[in-house]
Every structure is written in C-alpha cells, then in structure tokens.
Amino acid sequence: MKWHPDKNPNNKKEAEAQFKQISEAYEVLNDPQKRVIYDQYGEEGLKDMPPPGSSGNSSGFNPRNAEDIFAEFFGSSPFGFGSSGPGRSMRFQSDGGGGVFGGFGGGENIFRTYSEGNGAMPRKPPPIESKLPCSLKELYSGSTRKMKISRTVMDANGRQTVETEILTIEVKPGWKKGTKITFPDKGNEQPNQLPADLVFVIDEKAHDFYKRDGNDLIVNHRVTLAEAIGGTTVSLTTLDGRDLSIPVADIVSPGYELIVAGEGMPIVKEPGNRGDLRIKFEVKFPTKLTEEQRAGLKRALGG
Numbered sequence: 682m683k684w685h686p687d688k689n690p691n692n693k694k695e696a697e698a699q700f701k702q703i704s705e706a707y708e709v710l711n712d713p714q715k716r717v718i719y720d721q722y723g724e725e726g727l728k729d730m731p732p733p734g735s736s737g738n739s740s741g742f743n744p745r746n747a748e749d750i751f752a753e754f755f756g757s758s759p760f761g762f763g764s765s766g767p768g769r770s771m772r773f774q775s776d777g778g779g780g781v782f783g784g785f786g787g788g789e790n791i792f793r794t795y796s797e798g799n800g801a802m803p804r805k806p807p808p809i810e811s812k813l814p815c816s817l818k819e820l821y822s823g824s825t826r827k828m829k830i831s832r833t834v835m836d837a838n839g840r841q842t843v844e845t846e847i848l849t850i851e852v853k854p855g856w857k858k859g860t861k862i863t864f865p866d867k868g869n870e871q872p873n874q875l876p877a878d879l880v881f882v883i884d885e886k887a888h889d890f891y892k893r894d895g896n897d898l899i900v901n902h903r904v905t906l907a908e909a910i911g912g913t914t915v916s917l918t919t920l921d922g923r924d925l926s927i928p929v930a931d932i933v934s935p936g937y938e939l940i941v942a943g944e945g946m947p948i949v950k951e952p953g954n955r956g957d958l959r960i961k962f963e964v965k966f967p968t969k970l971t972e973e974q975r976a977g978l979k980r981a982l983g984g
C-alpha cells in the first residue's frame with residue numbers, strides 16, 4: 682500500500698488518486714454484485730449503480746477505506762495505524778480506546794510479518810555447482826553419465842542426515858564447455874532453508890589431436906616441401922571412428938588452411954548440421970640440399 686496518502690506527505694494529491702483507484706478495485710473484487718456488473722458493463726456500469734444503503738441515482742462507486750477492504754480479504758490492516766473519523770473503519774479499535782488492536786493487549790499488533798518471529802519463510806540458498814569433465818569424443822557423439830552424489834537432508838524429526846543418490850546426465854552431441862545441467866532441490870538442505878539446486882557445468886578435456894573452436898574442429902598437419910609443392914593426401918580418423926582421406930591439390934604455403942565442410946562438431950540448435958574441419962598446414966623446409974638438388978629445384982621452378 683505504498684500509495685496511502687499518509688505514506689506520501691510530499692506527493693499527497695497523486696497518492697490520493699492512486700489510493701482511490703486501489704480502493705475501488707478492492708471493493709469490486711469483494712462485492713459479487715459489483716463484479717457481475719463490471720464483467721457485463723465495465724466501469725461505466727458501476728458509475729450508474731447507487732452506493733450501498735442508499736436509494737436513487739448517484740455516483741456508483743462508494744470507495745470505502747482501503748484498510749477496511751484489505752481487512753475483509755486478509756483479516757488485518759496492512760498499515761501500522763488504526764482507522765478513525767467519518768467514513769473510516771473502527772474494526773480494530775477496542776471499546777477501551779486502547780488504539781489499534783487495543784482489545785488484544787496494550788496496542789500491540791498481533792499480525793506480524795514473516796520476517797518476525799518463527800514464521801519466517803524458508804529461503805533458498807545459491808545453487809551448488811560442480812564441474813563435469815567430458816572428453817571431446819563425448820561432446821561429439823554424446824554420452825550417458827551416472828553421477829553418485831551424497832547430500833545432507835532434513836529428516837521428519839528435523840535432524841540432518843546423509844542421503845546417497847545416483848543422477849543420470851544425458852550429454853548431448855555438440856554441448857560446449859560451460860553448458861549447465863540443473864537438478865532442482867538436489868543440493869544440501871539446512872535447517873530453516875529450502876534445498877539448494879545442484880548444477881553440473883560441462884568442462885571440456887583437451888584432445889591429443891583435435892582442438893575445438895566453437896562448432897569447428899582444428900587439426901595441425903605437417904608436410905614436407907615436396908608435398909607442399911607437389912601435392913599430398915591427408916589421412917585422418919574422425920572422433921566417431923571414420924577414416925578420411927583428403928586430397929590436397931593446391932600448393933601449400935606456410936599458414937595455408939584447408940576447410941572440410943561438415944566435419945566439425947554437431948550444432949545443438951541445428952540438428953543434423955555440423956561445423957567445419959579446418960586443417961592448418963605447417964611446411965617443413967629441408968635444412969640442407971645437395972648441389973644437384975638445388976639445380977633440380979631451380980630447373981623445376983624456373984629460377
């Protein structure tokens with residue numbers, strides 16, 4: 682009830698207008714007859730309706746004090762003060778004049794918020810994260826992982842006990858490092874708290890031959906000068922066990938990169954599609970040549 686005029690002394694006019702709208706809304710919700718009229722005719726229908734206890738035509742809305750309406754819904758006023766004066770409720774005042782809730786002993790408000798006393802709402806602690814190391818082959822083809830966990834839970838008597846469980850994780854082809862798998866409420870449970878969520882975070886192990894770059898796979902391949910000039914064939918075994926023979930017809934210069942489309946990692950958001958395989962070449966130059974070899978190269982290269 683932030684728009685109550687007493688809570689907005691510096692902006693009372695706007696607060697009164699907002700408070701009036703809130704009061705009207707509560708009143709319609711709490712009056713079955715008015716709800717029917719509103720559903721059929723809208724706000725204009727309510728304006729033509731006489732206020733309760735009167736006859737004749739006048740303004741339909743009779744916005745009672747919002748504290749009264751709030752109390753009819755929830756059994757208490759949301760404010761720390763009582764209603765009094767013309768048109769205001771006296772429902773929480775005692776005959777002895779003890780002020781708000783005076784009939785319940787010394788003016789003490791018996792309606793407390795959840796943050797007071799033992800009625801506090803249990804909070805949910807931050808999730809517990811644990812790394813899940815996966816090989817590049819697992820992330821290429823997918824796999825099923827069984828994870829045995831031990832966690833602290835509260836038993837029926839409110840005592841802490843240790844519970845063991847096996848969780849199944851279906852690693853999907855194409856998942857990347859940092860992908861999170863959440864198991865709600867599978868973390869530790871503490872007194873007066875909700876169980877934490879357990880989150881596994883994919884971690885990618887390094888591969889001996891392939892390196893991942895997004896959805897692409899990168900491999901470094903070394904060729905001799907003769908192969909770089911005269912052509913060669915690159916033989917590879919893919920992560921799913923297939924043998925590839927890739928002919929190289931271009932002259933390979935240092936830093937040359939050959940793209941093999943569709944032989945990279947699976948793309949999670951595009952089922953059936955894969956990234957590319959990128960072969961980066963390194964040319965091994967001879968450390969020495971005979972005079973005959975030098976002459977042969979010059980003749981071949983036109984030097």
